[in-house]
Amino acid sequence: MPEINSSTLAFVVTLLEAAGVRYGKLDIARVSRNTLVNGDYLPYIAIFATNFLLWVTWRLIYTTFLNPLRNLPSPPNGSIFTGHGAAVFGKPPGVELHSWVESVPNDGIIYFRSYLNQDSLLLTGPRAFADVLQRNCYDFEKPPQLRTFLGRVQGDGLSVVEGGQHKFQRKILNPAFHIRHIKDLYPLFWEKGHVLVDALERSLTAGRSSGVVEMTEWASRVSMDIIGVAALGKEFGTLSDPEHPIMLQFKELFEFTTEGAVYFALSMVLPQSLIEWSPFFKKPKETMGPGVQRLRKAGHGMLEEKKARRVSEDVDILSVILRSESFPDENLVDQLITFLAAGHETTANALTWACHLLATHQTTQTSLREEIRTAGLLPTAEVNAAKFEALPLLNGVINEALRLFPGAPILLRECVRASTIQGQYVPRGTQVILCPWAINRSQQLWGERASEFVPERWIDTNDEGTSKPNNHGGAESNYSFLTFLQGPRRCIGENFSRAELRCLICALVGKFKIEMANPEEKIVTAGIVGLKARDGMHLRLTPLLNPEALSS
Numbered sequence: 001m002p003e004i005n006s007s008t009l010a011f012v013v014t015l016l017e018a019a020g021v022r023y024g025k026l027d028i029a030r031v032s033r034n035t036l037v038n039g040d041y042l043p044y045i046a047i048f049a050t051n052f053l054l055w056v057t058w059r060l061i062y063t064t065f066l067n068p069l070r071n072l073p074s075p076p077n078g079s080i081f082t083g084h085g086a087a088v089f090g091k092p093p094g095v096e097l098h099s100w101v102e103s104v105p106n107d108g109i110i111y112f113r114s115y116l117n118q119d120s121l122l123l124t125g126p127r128a129f130a131d132v133l134q135r136n137c138y139d140f141e142k143p144p145q146l147r148t149f150l151g152r153v154q155g156d157g158l159s160v161v162e163g164g165q166h167k168f169q170r171k172i173l174n175p176a177f178h179i180r181h182i183k184d185l186y187p188l189f190w191e192k193g194h195v196l197v198d199a200l201e202r203s204l205t206a207g208r209s210s211g212v213v214e215m216t217e218w219a220s221r222v223s224m225d226i227i228g229v230a231a232l233g234k235e236f237g238t239l240s241d242p243e244h245p246i247m248l249q250f251k252e253l254f255e256f257t258t259e260g261a262v263y264f265a266l267s268m269v270l271p272q273s274l275i276e277w278s279p280f281f282k283k284p285k286e287t288m289g290p291g292v293q294r295l296r297k298a299g300h301g302m303l304e305e306k307k308a309r310r311v312s313e314d315v316d317i318l319s320v321i322l323r324s325e326s327f328p329d330e331n332l333v334d335q336l337i338t339f340l341a342a343g344h345e346t347t348a349n350a351l352t353w354a355c356h357l358l359a360t361h362q363t364t365q366t367s368l369r370e371e372i373r374t375a376g377l378l379p380t381a382e383v384n385a386a387k388f389e390a391l392p393l394l395n396g397v398i399n400e401a402l403r404l405f406p407g408a409p410i411l412l413r414e415c416v417r418a419s420t421i422q423g424q425y426v427p428r429g430t431q432v433i434l435c436p437w438a439i440n441r442s443q444q445l446w447g448e449r450a451s452e453f454v455p456e457r458w459i460d461t462n463d464e465g466t467s468k469p470n471n472h473g474g475a476e477s478n479y480s481f482l483t484f485l486q487g488p489r490r491c492i493g494e495n496f497s498r499a500e501l502r503c504l505i506c507a508l509v510g511k512f513k514i515e516m517a518n519p520e521e522k523i524v525t526a527g528i529v530g531l532k533a534r535d536g537m538h539l540r541l542t543p544l545l546n547p548e549a550l551s552s
């Protein structure tokens with residue numbers, strides 16, 4: 001820790017003097033000068049102790065008699081100093097909150113204290129979600145610290161802005177992500193799926209019948225190439241060039257390190273200036289400072305490139321937005337970085353988890369391969385959205401991967417004006433926790449097998465034995481599946497990523513038998529923003545004979 005030396009103290013004294021700060025009858029500046037000159041720390045200690053005592057007494061009175069949330073059910077055994085804060089930021093993400101959902105009897109809301117004694121609510125029931133995500137959506141914003149943090153990368157992009165600004169941006173951006181437009185992107189996703197398959201095959205050791213790959217890395221590269229072309233009209237080619245600058249920049253930004261996680265967690269509870277001033281966190285500071293500047297510079301370059309070309313017929317998302325002529329250049333860069341940040345790792349992680357689930361459920365994998373081949377989805381096939389969307393098991397596998405491993409396992413909101421949830425008064429400043437990990441696995445919402453991989457729950461079979469996909473998974477409410485959230489702030493890229501996943505999974509399963517490299521390995525999840533396998537996802541791939549070659 002840096003020492004508080006006499007010049008720092010002198011600076012503080014000058015500020016206090018300038019501000020004329022007093023503590024009752026005590027002139028703080030005079031006391032401080034005494035401390036400085038005479039080394040007399042006693043008044044400081046006395047002031048601190050009095051303040052602390054007053055605060056503890058006030059909290060006791062408030063918590064016991066006044067807090068309007070005090071009668072809500074709470075989890076047991078919170079620490080007197082940190083409450084249950086560790087449950088939110090602790091590892092693995094969402095697991096402890098899930099245990100509350102299953103074990104604390106409640107009617108949709110659980111109350112607890114988080115770090116710095118912050119009043120917090122964990123939502124568990126559909127009615128509570130409907131209020132926070134739909135009805136009173138703009139009363140519950142992303143916490144200011146989180147927005148500041150995100151804003152350092154994404155500026156005033158869609159996922160950072162709130163209220164009227166958000167409504168305006170969303171209205172302009174929605175058409176670019178509309179399902180009609182996404183359908184046009186299938187051939188591109190399919191083609192990239194085969195570039196991935198070819199690159200993987202080349203990477204397997206020559207002459208061997210199978211080889212091991214680290215899937216997180218490959219998924220990240222293919223999703224970067226896809227978002228580059230489909231969202232920005234830019235060919236990054238990271239599948240052939242893993243050292244592409246954009247890849248390195250994002251890798252740095254999303255790489256999971258303990259130092260980065262602590263830096264992020266502290267940024268949520270302490271003033272950012274204090275963290276930047278501290279001598280710690282050299283690497284995260286470099287990433288979030290000069291690293292982000294480099295990324296934004298690259299964003300400006302991409303925008304200029306795009307504008308220099310004719311965009312009137314391009315189908316990429318940036319072209320659609322440019323044609324609307326609604327955003328100034330700086331904000332276009334914000335949106336562009338937002339799409340890269342929000343749409344790249346999330347889909348890559350979902351693809352990785354889907355492969356993991358298929359690797360650990362061989363029977364499902366074989367049936368899926370059968371389904372893909374019966375549908376004629378061969379590498380050279382002409383494809384369209386309908387061919388993929390009709391496949392029941394594919395739909396089930398993707399939904400289960402998204403349900404069991406939601407890209408954002410925990411999301412934070414803060415009540416910015418007094419509001420209500422299920423008729424419960426919620427004071428301004430209350431923290432609200434949305435935990436897709438816990439809700440997507442809630443036994444009350446999904447039944448006894450909530451935490452198991454059951455693709456069949458997404459398939460309807462009629463009396464004649466014909467199967468077709470359903471989009472509810474047997475759950476009664478839309479609010480049981482929170483991977484993309486719901487309401488006005490629901491993920492704008494959901495259709496985009498579902499289409500991408502359909503094509504990539506079909507390409508992979510059509511070509512390879514997928515197994516865990518080490519079937520005994522216990523996979524540990526990590527990451528609050530971007531749920532990954534902590535130690536990577538090592539898969540054994542065995543190329544299968546191409547059915548086109550078999551039939552010729």
Ligand code: HEM
Pocket residue numbers: 142158159160170227231338339342343344346347350406407408411412482483484485488489490491492493494496497
């Ligand atoms: C499996 C893939 C994905 C998952 C799990 C996912 C998840 C989410 C979630 C949970 C949110 C809400 C965050 C919050 O409000 O706190 C969100 C918002 C957002 N997502 Fe996605 N996302 C995925 C793919 C994509 C893609 C492919 C794109 C863009 C091409 C994208 C762009 C966005 C944007 C711009 C927002 C902010 C929307 C708003 O606030 O109005 N996402 N996403």
